[in-house]
Amino acid sequence: MARQNINLSVNGNFECVAIEPNTLLIDLVRDELGLTAASNACDGRVCGVCLLLLDGRPVHGCGVLAVTAEGRAIRTAEGLAGRDGTPHPVRQAFAACAAAACERCAPAMLLASVALLENNPSPTREDVKRSLSGIACPCGGYAGVIDAVLYAARGSDPREHGARDAGPAEAVVAGAAFRPGSAAQGPAAEADAFVHQQSMGDPDDDMAERQGVDPVAFRLANLPSGCAEGFAACLGLTAKRIGWAEKWDGRGRPRAGRYRSGIGLSCTYGADAHAVFAEVMVDIETGTVMLSAIAVAQVIGTADNELAIRRALEQDLIRRIGHTFGQGGRHVRLPTAMDVPESDFVFARSAAVTRARPALVSFSAAVANAVRDAAGIRLRTLPIHVGTVLPELIRNAVEADPQIENEE
C-alpha cells in the first residue's frame, strides 16, 4: 500500500501531506494536521462529533477516506475565528443564548450551524433542527443551539430566542446545572415516576377521570400541603399558555379520524414542584405517537438563574424523550435535534427552594396521559412506540367491538 500525496486547503491554508490510502479524514485532520477540535467518539456515523466541512458541506470525518479529499477545501472549528482572534458570530450567538453544547459536541454543532447559515441565511426552525440532526449529543443541549442559530440568522432581540446578557461563564453554568446520569435525576428516577403514576394507577389522573373532573382543576383543588408557594398560580398560568381550556374537552368524548390529538399533564409535588403538560398526535393505524409540544411549570429558588434552569430542563427533556420513546434501543437512533418539541417554560420563585433541581420526572407520565386522552388507551409500561402502542390500540378496539377481531 503506497503512501499518496494529497493537496488540499485546510482553513484557507494550502497543505500537502503524504498519507496511507486507508487514512480517514478525521485522522488526517487530527493526527497529521494537529487540529483536534473534532474528535472520533463512535467509529461509525452515530455521534457526529467528527463533523467537518468539505467544500462547505458537512461530512462525518469518520466516514470519508482522506485520499478522496484531494484538491478540496476542509474547514474545522479552529478555522472559524477571525484572523484577529474574534470569535465567529455563531460562536458569539452560542454564548449569548447560553447554548449548552458540551465540549465534545460544540465544534460539530458550530460547524453544522455555520454551513447552514452560509447556504441558507434565513433558515426556519425545522431547517436548523435538520442541519443539527446528524449530531447525537448525550447531554441533549439541542434547544439552546437551535435558539442560538436562529438568533445568529435573524439578529433580532436575543430574548426571543431564550437569550439574555450572558457571557460564556453562564453558558457553562447552564451545562453544569444538570448532571447527566445522576441517580436522582436520570432514567431510573423517570421509570419510578412512571411506575408510580401509571402502573399503580395515577392518583391524580385516574381519579380525575373517574370523577369526570378536569385534571388541572382536580390537581389545583387537591394540592398537598407541603407544595411550594406559587406552584398553583404557576400551574394555572402554564395551563392557560398551552391552551388547556380549548384543547381539553373531557374524556369519553367520541373520537374520529386517523390522527387523533390529545393533551395530558402530570405533576410532581414537594418543595421544588413541577408540572409537565404534553400534547401528542396518535396515528391509530400504525400506533405512531408524535410529541407536538410540551409546557412546564417549575418552582425555582429566588436566586436561581432562569435561563440556566431552562437550558438544564431542555437537556433533561431530550434524555427523557429518548427514554420514553425507546429511541436508545437496538434498532433506532438516539434522540437528535429533530426530536426537540415546541416547549414553553413557566417559573415561579419560592423562598422555600434554595436551589432548584431541574428534572422533568413527570414527563413520561404526562405523555402517557396525553395518549390516553387522544386514543383512549392507558399505557402501563415504557417505552412508548409503535410496537407497544399498536397492540394496545387493537386490544382497545376489540374490547369496544368484538366483531373487529373476526374481521382482523
Next chain:
Amino acid sequence: MSKVLPSFDFVRPTSLEGALAALAVPGARVCAGGSGLVEELSLSSLAGVTLVDIARIPGLDVFTAHPKIGVRLGARVPMSSVLSDIWIAKRWAALHEAIEQVHPPEIANVATVIGAACSAGADFDISIALLAHRARLHLAGPNGVREVLLEAFFAMQGAGLVAGDLVTTMTMPPPAADAGSAFKRLRIPESDVDISHLAVAGYVALDAAKETLADVCLSLRLGAGLPVRLTAAEDVLAGAPAETGSYRRAAGMVLDIVDPSVAAHPLLARWISVLVRDVLEQAASRARSRHDPAEDAHLAY
C-alpha cells in the same frame, strides 16, 4: 487514531478506459463517494482490494432532471445534489423523500445515488424509490456498453455484472402527465418483530379523467432485505378505480406476495398493509393535484 482500516491500493484513473482497465483486476471496487466502502472496510470484508476512484473521470458528474425528458445522473452525483433539485422534489417525489430521510443527513453530501442503488444492503432506502421510478442502470465494461433495469439488477443480486463493469449513469423515464409518487418509511423499535424498519415507494399515473389507475409501480423493502417490486399488486391495480377500495385490495395482496412468514407477525402485516395503502393514496393525491410534497410533511411517520 481511531479505527484502523485494512490496507488497500488506491488508483485514480483519469479516463473511462483507464477505469475499466483498473476494474478488470480481480477484487477491484469502484470508489465514488466512498462512504459505503468505509463501512465495508471497517468490517474488514474488503481487505486487500484495489479501490478505483472515479472522481477524475470526465462526464460522470452529469445531472439533468426535467419532467418532459426524465432524469439522467452520473456515477459521481451525490444525493445532496439530487435532493436540492426542484423537479426531483415535484415530479420524482418518492426519490426526494427517500433521500430526505437518509440519516445522518451528512451522508447525502458524500454518498452517491448510484452507489446507494447498487449497494441495496445499505441502511437507507434510496433503491426502492428508484425501483418505483423505473430506474435503469447504464454500464460500461469489457462487454461494451449496455443497459439494465434496476429491478433486474436486484433480481440477479448483481450477478448480471461481470468483472470490470462500471455503472456510469442512471436514467429514469419522465412521469406521465397526471402522475405522482410517494415514499414512506416506518421505524420499528425493539419489539417481537426482528426488523428495524420497513419502507414502501409507489408511482401512480391516472387516466385523463383522473378516475382510473392507468399505471402503478410499487416497491417494498423489509429491514435490510433486498428491495422487491410488487408486480402482482401492480397488475391488479392497473385499470382499477383510483379509490381507497382498490388500494386496500392491493395492500391485502402484498402480504401474500412478500413473504409467508410475515403472516406470523400480525403487527408487521398491519404496518405493511397501512404503508402500501398510504403510499398509493398519497401518490394518487399528488397525481390529481400535483401539489408540492412538502405540504405533506406533517403526515410523516
